[in-house]
Amino acid sequence: MAKDKKNAKENKPKFSPYWIYGIIIALFLGFQLFSGASYQEGNITTPSDFFKYLKDGDVARVDIIKNTRVAKVYLTKDAQEKEIHKNSKPETFIPSATKLPNYKFEFGDLQNFENELNTTTENLATKPVVKFDTETNDWSNLLMGILPFILLIGVWVFIMRRMSGGAGGGAGGQIFNIGKSKAKLFDENTEVKTTFKDVAGLEGAKEEVQEIVDFLKFPEKYTTLGGKIPKGALLVGPPGTGKTLLAKAVAGEAKVPFFSLSGSDFVEMFVGVGASRVRDLFKQAKEKSPSIIFIDEIDAIGRARGKNAMSGSNDERENTLNQLLTEMDGFGTNTNVIVIAATNRADILDKALMRAGRFDRQIFVDLPNLSERKAIFEVHLRPLKKAPGLDIEFLSKQTPGFSGADIANLCNEAALIAARTNKKAVEKQDFLDAVDRIIGGLERRSNLFSVEEKRTIAYHEAGHAVVSWFLEHADPLVKVTIVPRGRSLGAAWYLPQEAYITRTNKFLDEICVTMGGRAAEKIIFNEISTGALGDLESVTKKAKAMVMIYGLNEKVGNITYYDPAGESGFVKPYSEKTAELIDNEIKDIIEVQYQRAVELLSSKKDLLDKLAQRLIEREVIFKDDLEELLGISPFKKSPVIIDKTEEKE
Template identity: 70%
Template sequence: MAKDNNSNTKKPKFSSWWVYGLIAILLIGFQFIGSGNLASTRKTTTSELQEYLRNGDVKEIMIITNTRQAKVFLTEEAMAKDVHKDVAEKPFLPSTGAVPQYVLDYGDLQNFENEIKNIKKENNLDTIVDYDTDNNYLMDLLLGILPFVLIIGIWIYLMRRMSGGGGGGAGGQIFNIGKSKAKLFDEKTDTRTSFKDVAGLEGAKEEVEEIVEFLRNPDKYTSLGGKIPKGALLVGPPGTGKTLLAKAVAGEAKVPFFSLSGSDFVEMFVGVGASRVRDLFKQAKDKSPAIIFIDEIDAIGRARGKNNFTGSNDERENTLNQLLTEMDGFGTNTNVIVLAATNRADVLDKALMRAGRFDRQIYVDLPDIRERKEIFEVHLRPIKTSEALDLEFLARQTPGFSGADIANVCNEAALIAARKEKKAVSKQDFLDAVDRIVGGLEKKNKIITPGEKETIAYHEAGHATTSWMLEHAAPLVKVTIVPRGQSLGAAWYLPEERLIVRPEQMLDEMCATMGGRAAEKVIFNKISTGALSDLEKVTKQARAMVTIYGLNEEIGNITYYDSSGQDSYGFSKPYSEDTARKIDKEISKIIEAQYQRAIQVLTENKDKLTILAERLLEKEVIFKEDLEKIFGKRPFDKEFDQKGQEKISDDTTAPDNSALAKEEGEENK
């Protein structure tokens, strides 16, 4: 019995391609048979035909009018001659009609007929001259039915594709456009990321590790009456590791993991987004326990009714409605958990954020100094270093850097070392990488006049002097007048990472920022456009003091900051015109007061400022040691010099004119 089963399995399965192949063979066969009748026919010329006519070898000439071709039939006596030996053989294939021995292409029909008539008359021949047309019925038939065959074939193909996607909602559209585009990760082959590869993020890892435990051992929680959470939302700045954390969940959970982006639901066709949501959750339920990860969910999860001025039905709203229904529709016993990531949680719809849908919001913040050290350990594994690097030192050099920024630093350091023909990466390469990423590429060949260079030197020396003389300003590390990126010079600091900021700290930092323009005023009694980034920074800080943190006595203890982000869609401000004038006046008053304070500090230290600027013009780059030789030991550095492991102030370098230079007001919202 088993033998019969084996014999049945070895039988070839019927395929529609067999039919297509048989039809092609028949067509080729017909064509071959049609042309096989001419297998013993040879092509000749008009002069040869005239010679054959004069010799009396031609029995009949069949003139084909529609192809300008003539068929020549010989007499029995001519077939026995040696000259016609090649065409006297029988054809390879049988034929239903007479087979000509020669064919020739003639030019003008009238001249051809006249020549034949003249030869017949001169030699008194009875050669038959007849006329006919050559018709290819098979080709005419194919040309007639081919368009209908193509139309029917395309229709059958489309019907099969439509039926192959399953019936109703998700797959019932042409080419399965309503099918989900989620990538299903196989825990055995597709992903190797684990929680060991995610450095830092201790709090976030604890949350997602519990989610993994929910799926592995649900009875542990349900036996006590608890319910498995339906969703977790990863929120945080770009590059902090939200997607990496989701990949680690996929590697640790050992369950099917569906990953896709929020933009994968967006399509130009109406109803496709909702259809893909339905299909995604259907697949996840079929493979439960499972995890669904939607990256950049703000693409479809924005608050409904915003920016819809046309009154039309927004396709994204339909997709969001379907997502809300699916998340609250499946039961908790299906073991399907939804993870999502976004850096724009303020724009998400409230219905999406409520308990029962995304039960947990996991905030993934920028790493502190200890977490940055751990991240460096991960990204330095494939880097070939020439020395034992001080990871704590590198962590202090990268304040406000995300995990992605640190990965970029390690990669850039390796590229810099390779560019210098080094065999390994050194500590200086990492410092150069930080300078390159934060400040931009050095432009030593930029054309700067001596007067401009002197102005830049005094501008940067003014920053260095004021920050050195003010207690709460960030201590300086180095100053350079080498153009880097869009800046003509930069002052690099060691800012202290604070959880709260007091007014005197903000004012000292604003004063140090205005030190550049103040130095130009003190030395040259002129100001320039070089302080654009400084003015932008202090204006934002002053506006934050007045309108956000309530640190201004005139405006009082009031804030106009809206954490929900709803005001960003409005055209009106949350205060009157009179208050707006007061705000503008107070912002200007704060900035001007710090500007005058910076002028006073620099005037008192004008001789030291001049020495510092001259040394900067000479060396182009000066460090903290040069300032100590000029100003003496900075009296405010004792808390940095005596810090221990428990009390970390996270001193780091950051350029004053860079995009990553921190504004304390915005940093501590």
């Protein structure tokens, strides 16, 4: 009941000061409108009629307004009773304390009008009263006087609201609270449903962060032996591996105040605001200790100092980082406040931030292996209506290199594909289609190719397939397709084997397979096309890594020029002679493998023709088709077989 009252109170429309501004403006405009509409338009007359009325003795008074060149005519009582003046009595919308004119008209030159008026009234027995006056609108003058000041104040208030992040609530919302921390607080009054049970895989990382939770729950267990609670833990890993999810689980498990914010929340256009927010954040955390501070994407403020050539442009960020370093481990140490941070760019963080005493632990959150992917699938498949007998082991083997976020996206995409075809449950084929959708992109069957283009694409993809089939270190081939997806016009799908090290032969065979498409075009058509752009990018990247990063080239030697932190700046860490040698070796590696692919395909030209023809006929072929056309692979590659009858044509 109390909750309902609270919700009703929150849903109640909030009072806005703009209503007051609108009412004042409406009243002012209404006053101006009604004050100016004191008479009907029918009371307007002409100068010739006026002089006629004047000669007849009907005019009692004439008010001449000099600044507006308007004459107001007041009739005598007897004249108002005449038939000609029966409609001259003014009808007002609002009561008026002064007598209103019966007629009014505009005259031209004042001197001419005054002369004619004197001439006409000279022979009259009863002369009318002639009065000269000047009219002013005090309200309009007042408005014109204060309007510029109102506009200036309004613009100033608008700019201040925009600079301070709006007029809304929350610390830092108002201009005078801009130095306050923007951290979101999770405590006993905030329900956080995520726990360690929702984090599949990542067993080593979970043990590390669970120990941090134990530090806060049972500190005496560790301090009785003389140990100290760690100051901080840094979660490092590729995007999508679950770093933020681990932090959410810590918030749900710790049952202590948990402050969550992003590294960019410290950044502001005003000088000194970042450092002020850091001070305010740690002040709040210390008041509520024991507590946890979580800073997501800490590289936004933790980048190494002094690496930017434009040193003046990042002074504010460096001041924020200096304040963070002081708060984490300075003279005023914070007891029972643990800082957890996450980043996927630990190589660019400042060394002072990474040292023990600030981030005592660096927890590496890597891409999940086969068993961890299976556990992640089990978590994300819970809310789905699965077909009976769905093999989770099979799905895990089909997704090497997928992160936790990729698997979550895969499950959601499979459910959408099943719903699109009006299925009652999500089947295995839906997951396979989702893998193709995520890796290759959306299928584009609407593309219309000419016969020659289709033949070229078929031979290109057949070249990849034949070369990979007869090379020892190439990845197992799953299927070949000439159905365009995303940016590609066709694809040969492989199942990468999970390995933590790669040898030179593996690199060379992969480059040879990638150049197989262009080699097939050269053999069959004696010319090459632009369709191999993606292949050229891939082989150039791999050859460059062999020579410059992994030291797998004999001429360049056992040396690496890998510089993740960018410490070399704009200066190359090698001479011009070495640069020429690197260029030549990269080119030689690619050309040698290209010639190797040409020689292999020349000796297997009949198989290349058969495979290309089958592709033109069916557009998609699988491992059993390859074994039928090419024979059993001499290197016994055994990927997961996909039943071709389940693939949608």
